[in-house]
Amino acid sequence: MKFREIIVKSINIAEGNYTNNQDEIKSFEPLEIYLVPRKEGSHERFVTDNNGIISKQSADSSDTFDNITNRGNSTTKNEIVLASAKGRSAALGFNEKTSGYYFGDMNPEHTGSNNLGFGINTLKKLSSGSYNTSVGCYSLSEVSEGSNNTTLGYATAYQLNRSSTNVFIGHYTGFNLRSEILESDLANISPAAAAYMKEQVALSGYNGTSFNSSLNTYVGGVINSNGSTPVRAAMSTIIGASTLNNTLYRNFNNIVIGAGNYMRTANSAMNNSIIIGNCINLPNQVDALVIGSNKSRRINSSEAIIYGELPNNRLSINAPLTIPSQYMPNAQGSSEFSKNIVAKPDGTFGWENKTEYIPFTGADSTKPVTGDIFIKDSSNYTQLTSQYIFSADNSDTGSLLGSDGIKFIEIGSDVASISKSGIVTQGESFTITCNKPKSRGLTGYYDYTDNIDELDYVQKKYIDKKSSYSKTEIKTNGKWINGKTIYTKTVFYDEIPQNGIIEIYKDFENIETIISNQMFTEWWANEIAFAGNQWNGELFISINQMLVKILNVKIPNSDYSKIDSFTLTLEYTKLTD
Incomplete structure (x- = not known):
């Protein structure tokens, strides 16, 4: 019941009456609000309860809900509109026949039972659907027949009119889903999924020829949310944001865990696949297993660390495969292990019968090779001994690799060697070259400028340092004819004395001998700029x-x-050296 507000001239609480604007004295009535104007334009406020007992409310007081209900303020209506300017968008209601609760504009005439809607346009067209819980504006806005759905987030499953047993969590999740699924279409692509959904009528909404979009779980914002994503889905689980873009029409029997996984090519198919990872391109992903991720870039599904073709029972591992020995049986000397694992050039594994062979004695440290090993053809040979490896032609010209380095031999005589102390050659010239025309030649790992001696080859940085200019004094490592160190420095003057005499001894201290000078002068008033x-x-x-x-x-x-x-x-040079 609503209170009646009355503007009066004055209130007399002691006498239990008030004076109205016609100067009539009236008694207080139950459940009325009396407003007494003040000079500044506001009102004093007085309220009576069910028994007509009046009390004054201060301007800054807030009445408790208990007080309001104690005064008899309750309603028998099943719906209260909190913001009439917005129509039913802020309706708070309960349907006694269906046990449906809502805060928003859920269809109050729905016949399905035990529904909960919270938000503007949420479950707005619901009719026979039951057991739906939808929280978020525009969530399940078009659904009519669907049941057993749980949605949380803005515009989740917004266009879906037939939806059963789905979970959609995240803003815009499932936004583009809107079509029923023909049994023949699902059976052609995912027969197992079609058979199960046909058995579970209550979960799939099967009506003899078609299914609702059902048995899906989407968790993550912006999944399946625009015009280039599937319009129907069945038995798919998607966990992660921004997936399924450019997928053609259907999302049948897929599991996708990760963010940023989508089709780079428009109208791609994706069905019966398992995708785990982030930022994976999924071109026409049908009947596939993909597990992987790359921190540096997006990868194609075939580049993932694990890629499988499910119908072909084919699995690719795009990484070195290691199995620690403690997890493998010891086959040493066992006759039960009679197969060898072999591989094709493309990496496909297979097995073959183990064949007997004469092993090298040195395969076991307790059974070393006791003699030399020779590999020989008509013009060359290689000799392996306990101390060195020698590869040569029939004239004994070749190379010898030993513990102390490599030696190059011509007809039995050493002509060059490489060891940890250097490269030595007996020839009149020694060339280091590279067949690549853009090679940088010899390169140092560190800057050796400060270590350069007279007979050393130098790095580019050393040359640059000797030929560069600096506003600070630099020791060039060069020497004058008297053996003194040569210094260099560049100074810029933009305030020239009127008499044309520039004192430089403050900028160039302790000069003994000027070896060279370079000058550049700009005198634009006379249109002069010259070097020298x-x-x-x-x-x-x-x-x-x-x-x-x-x-x-x-x-x-x-x-x-x-x-x-x-x-x-x-x-x-300097006097101080």
Whole structure:
């Protein structure tokens, strides 16, 4: 029952009456709200209970639900609309005949029993379906006959009108499913699935010619959610987000565990397959077993560490196969093990009967080879001994591999050797080359610049260091004729004194001998930019250990502060060495 609100002039609680706007004095009535206007525009609020007893409510107070119900506020309606502006979108209701609960606009006239709907457009068209639990706006919005479904998430199974015994969890999960399944279609692709669903009428909704999309479990957001994904599904379990894109029409009898698995080619088929892993491309995946993942890139299903063709009973392992010895029986000396495992070039294993052969004595450390082994043809031979391996032609020209290195022999004499201490050759020349034209030649693993001596070959980095420029002083490792170390430094000046004299001793300290200099001057007011110490016979630059002097012989009193920049690179020795 609703309260009646009345605006009055005043309240007299002691007398049990109020004065209305017509100055009439009235007695309090049960279940009324009296509003007394204040000067600032608000109201004082007074409420009476079932017995007409009045109490004042403060502006900042909140009445408890117990107080409201104690005042007799209950309803016999089976549906309460909490937001009338939205129609039934926020309806809270209970169907006594079907035991259906809902918070949203589930069809109140449904005939199926024990349904629960929570959300806008959730179970909105439900009719005979029973035992459905759907939480999320637009979840199972089109379903009418389906039963035994559990959905959680926004727009889960939104278009599915016949749905049985499915679990859809995650936003948009199963969004594109909407069609019934013909028995002949399912039996053609997955006969075992069709036979089971035909037996389980209550679970599959079988009506003699077709099934509902049923017995599926989808867990993960955005599964089967757009126009390029299956419209019907049966007995498939999908756990993981964003799968099944580009799958043609059907999702029959599949198990997919992982995220990012989808078809890269539109209208691909996928049925009767088991996929475990992330980011796998699934081109026309039918009757397959795929287990794998790659942290660096997406992989095709055939590249997975395990790939199987189920109808052919064929399994591929795309990785080295290792079985620890403790998990294998010991076959040493056993006559029961009479087969050898063999393989084709493509890696296919098979077996053959074990054949007898004379083993090398050295196969067992207790039975070493006691003599030399020779491998020989008409022009070459190889000799294996306990100390070395010698491969040569009939003139004894070849190579000898021993514990101390490799020797190259011509007609019995050593001509070259490679050992841990170096390469030695007796020839007049020694060439290291590579048949690849873009080879880098010899390469060092570390930077050896600081270790270079006079007779050493050098790395590119050493040459770059000697020929590079730096704003800081660099020791070049070069020597002047007196044996002193050569230094180099580059300084940029963009403020030139008016008299053209630049004091450089502060930037180049303790110079003894200037070995070389490089200059570059920019004087744009005179349209001059040049390298070197003179320009056009007019402008000359001289230098010593202390200063640089710039002189225009045609205009000696020029204002040299107009020069834009002067860059100086010196090679020099130092007094301090």
